[in-house]
Amino acid sequence: MTPTMSKPKKSNDSKSLPEGFTPEQLLKLYRNMVTIRAFDQRQLNLQRSGRIGFCVVSTGEEAVQAAVTAALNDTDWLFPYYRQHGMLLCRGASVESLANQLYGNDQDHAMARQMPVHYTDKEKHFVSLSSVIGTHLIHAVGAAMAAQYKGDDTVMATFIGDGGTSSNDFHSALTFAGVYKPPVVMYIINNKYAISHPVSEQCGAESLHIKGEGYGVPSVKVDGNDVIAVYEASKNAADKARRGEGPTLIECETYRMGAHSSSDDPTRYRSQDEMDEAAKKDPVTRFANQLKNWGLLDDVADKTLWDEIETMVVDQTNEAEKHGEPAWETLFDDVYAKVPESLARQRDELMARESDFPRENEGEFPL
Ligand SMILES: Cc1ncc(C[n+]2csc(CCOP(=O)(O)OP(=O)(O)O)c2C)c(N)n1
16 A cells, blocks of 8 residues: 555545445534544543542544544454544443543443543443553554454554554554564554644654565555545455455554643744644534535534533533542452452451541541
């Protein structure tokens, strides 16, 4: 595959629908993108009003998440980093289940043992993510090698930011992918920044996807704000992997419209003009306009959809807030099949003294 910018077969300005899509599929893609945007907006509001401690949003990157999950099978495994939580929503996880993670409550899959935004969902084939940039790439390639060895038809998809392509693990993962040709699709989410560092300060190459060629991994670059283009590139790569024809590296060119995280202030390192320019390419607005052009959406239906989704997001995050914290003894669960005696002793000692540490004084004790 030559490293080129892939284009949908028909112009998105054309009146006819893109090849191979039904109106329902296109509207579902849009619904998923709106859900991601609305949940991210809500996360920020909750964080700014002190109701959750920390959040990471993916504003501007909704097209990639909606397209990838639509192109892959739900049984394919996702090895994400911290900015792809929207894929969980696209796979049908509830907003409440994601909010449970942010609140660290007793419904959180990881029982509040992970930092906020470190989602995990076995049922949705969404592998627990790591804060350490790049580590999950080698897990994805290893899992793909296992699928190849077992002869099953599962594809692994993994994601890394532009900054993450400078990590050691990016090199290791591509080396193994290039040599063993397992069924893995590796995405570079080039949102132009690694916190405050623009791509030009991270890499001297003319683009990021060409790095794949050096490892023998066919590579392609797509407009990451074009949901149809990302879908087509993903479907081609996944079908190819499933046929036993090896890995693909896909660079999705997009823009991080929001801050790096709720602890970041992007106005300190990029101009308002630049952000205004990027907003004109907003993938959600762009796709809404395309749907309107195709006669599948109008302003009234669009507003109704937004109202419905925003209400659902508020209701479900409010539900998450009502759940209590995990019980202390759960700290000892899920680590050993049989809890070792030494740990059981510590657990019993802690539980015997639980009343010495009232919850209202939490934070004052070095637990
Ligand atoms: C190995 C490692 N080095 C540094 C960090 C600190 N860190 C956290 S996020 C981040 C930026 C990553 O940027 P990029 O890969 O472009 O992804 P983006 O956040 O832009 O989506 C850095 C350097 C880390 N978590 N792990």
